[in-house]
Amino acid sequence: MDYELQDIRSFVKIAELGSFHEAADALHLSQPALSRRIKKLEDGLGTPLLERTTRRVGLTSVGRDFLPKARRLLDDFEDSILSIRELAERQTGQVTLACIPTAAFYFLPSVIRQYNEQYPKIRIRLLDLSANDGLEAVLRGEADFGINMLSGQHPDIEFVPLVQEQFVLACRRDHELAGRPSISWAELVEHRLIGVGRLSGNRVLLDHALSARGIRPKWFYEVQHLSTSLGMVEAGLGVSAMPSLAMPDADHPTLVSVPLSDPEVTRTLGLVSRRGASLSPAAEKFVAILLGQWKTEQP
Numbered sequence: 396m397d398y399e400l401q402d403i404r405s406f407v408k409i410a411e412l413g414s415f416h417e418a419a420d421a422l423h424l425s426q427p428a429l430s431r432r433i434k435k436l437e438d439g440l441g442t443p444l445l446e447r448t449t450r451r452v453g454l455t456s457v458g459r460d461f462l463p464k465a466r467r468l469l470d471d472f473e474d475s476i477l478s479i480r481e482l483a484e485r486q487t488g489q490v491t492l493a494c495i496p497t498a499a500f501y502f503l504p505s506v507i508r509q510y511n512e513q514y515p516k517i518r519i520r521l522l523d524l525s526a527n528d529g530l531e532a533v534l535r536g537e538a539d540f541g542i543n544m545l546s547g548q549h550p551d552i553e554f555v556p557l558v559q560e561q562f563v564l565a566c567r568r569d570h571e572l573a574g575r576p577s578i579s580w581a582e583l584v585e586h587r588l589i590g591v592g593r594l595s596g597n598r599v600l601l602d603h604a605l606s607a608r609g610i611r612p613k614w615f616y617e618v619q620h621l622s623t624s625l626g627m628v629e630a631g632l633g634v635s636a637m638p639s640l641a642m643p644d645a646d647h648p649t650l651v652s653v654p655l656s657d658p659e660v661t662r663t664l665g666l667v668s669r670r671g672a673s674l675s676p677a678a679e680k681f682v683a684i685l686l687g688q689w690k691t692e693q694p
Contacts, residue, residue, distance in 0.1 A: 400472060402436040403465045405429055406444060410462050413451050467536050488677035491520040493529035493538035495596070497621060497641045498664055503542075506685045513684070517677045526596025533667055539678035544596055545663040556665040557689055558640075562601065563652040565628045565637040572634065572653055579657035580610050587633035589624045590614035597621070597662070601636060604660045612636075625650065638662055 408418040409429075419429045437443055444458035454462065470489070494503065499521060507519060522532055532538040534551060545554050564583070566572050572586070590612070591598045605612065615633055618624055624635040625642075629649050642652045666682065668674065674682065 400469065402432045402439075404469060405432040406436055406458075407462065407465050407469060409433070409445060409452055410454055410458065413453070415447075415452060463535050463537060488675060489518040489520060490675070490678045490681045491522065491538045492678075492681070493522040493524050493532040493541035493543070495526050495529055495543055495664075496523045497638055498542040499523045500640075506681070506688055509688065510681055510684050514677070514680060517680075519681075527594065530667065533669060536669070536672075539674055540666055540668040540682065542664060543667045544600070545665060551670050553668050553670045554665050556663050558665075559661050559663045560639045562636050562655050562660045562662070563639050563642065564634055564655050565625060565642060565650060565652055566634040567628065567631055567649055568651050570634065573651050575653050577654040577656045580605060580608075580612065580655060581657065583612060583634070587615040588612055589616040589618065589627050589633045589635040591621060591624065592617055592619050595619070597638065600662055601660060604658060608658050610658075636660075640664075 405418065405422060405424075408421055409415060412418050412421065415426055415429060419426045422429065424432075433445060437445075440457075440461075442457050443455050444461060446453040446455055446458075503521070510517070510519070522529065522538055524532060526544050529538070529541045529543050530549070530552065533541045533543075534549075542557075543554075545556065564572065564578055572578055590601075593599075593602075601612075616627060618627070621637060621641045624637065627633060628635050636655060637652070639652065643650055645651075666685075
């Protein structure tokens with residue numbers, strides 16, 4: 396193959412900056428030298444990767460497909476060099492995980508603190524993404540693993556369950572439903588419901604579970620993030636169905652949760668990884684701490 400890592404690094408830098416001029420400055424190269432690197436790479440691959448216009452540089456369809464592969468190749472090379480250079484310490488590298496925001500808030504702070512204490516030289520890159528985007532990040536290899544919900548089976552994903560949590564009703568403490576021990580879904584018809592968008596993993600899970608019982612909630616407001624739902628509830632605009640882990644502590648001055656029933660809807664959170672893929676040593680250490688801590692700190 397007639398190309399080198401420097402050629403690939405040049406391609407990635409141009410793709411990130413969208414400019415030959417800026418990429419050349421960042422790489423401390425002249426523009427002709429950078430152009431020669433890209434031509435050599437494209438000739439070696441047998442296809443154009445970049446589309447050049449008078450104002451900016453874009454990616455061809457092949458270039459868009461090649462970009463994440465090129466990044467992984469550079470990351471793997473960097474991690475290999477670091478691991479060889481400091482093999483005796485075995486405390487270098489990077490862990491990238493894709494995590495739904497709820498789990499990022501609940502699971503990770505104490506785990507990251509313990510991990511940093513044991514391996515202070517290992518960098519942590521957290522991608523707080525929606526369930527669908529987080530799953531795609533793991534599948535594409537952009538994340539070593541993820542913390543996600545089990546909302547369906549994928550042939551290329553392995554899922555290790557961690558916790559099952561119930562959906563609850565989020566409302567203000569001064570709301571008429573706040574003092575109830577539980578409330579059925581049918582009773583919510585008279586209240587303004589705040590829900591997440593139809594493409595959200597939580598919404599898909601709820602719609603599937605409720606439609607099986609012939610229940611179709613009327614979502615008065617629709618938002619994209621659970622945090623937005625909570626903000627609207629706190630402002631007194633309505634009530635919202637929320638995974639229990641997304642709720643603030645029980646001593647929150649404004650918000651309170653009420654168990655939802657008939658039916659009781661739950662979601663399962665766990666570790667997701669690419670089937671058959673091996674984790675890096677740094678990622679394996681992170682997973683080990685996460686699982687070890689989870690066994691001793693059930694919610």
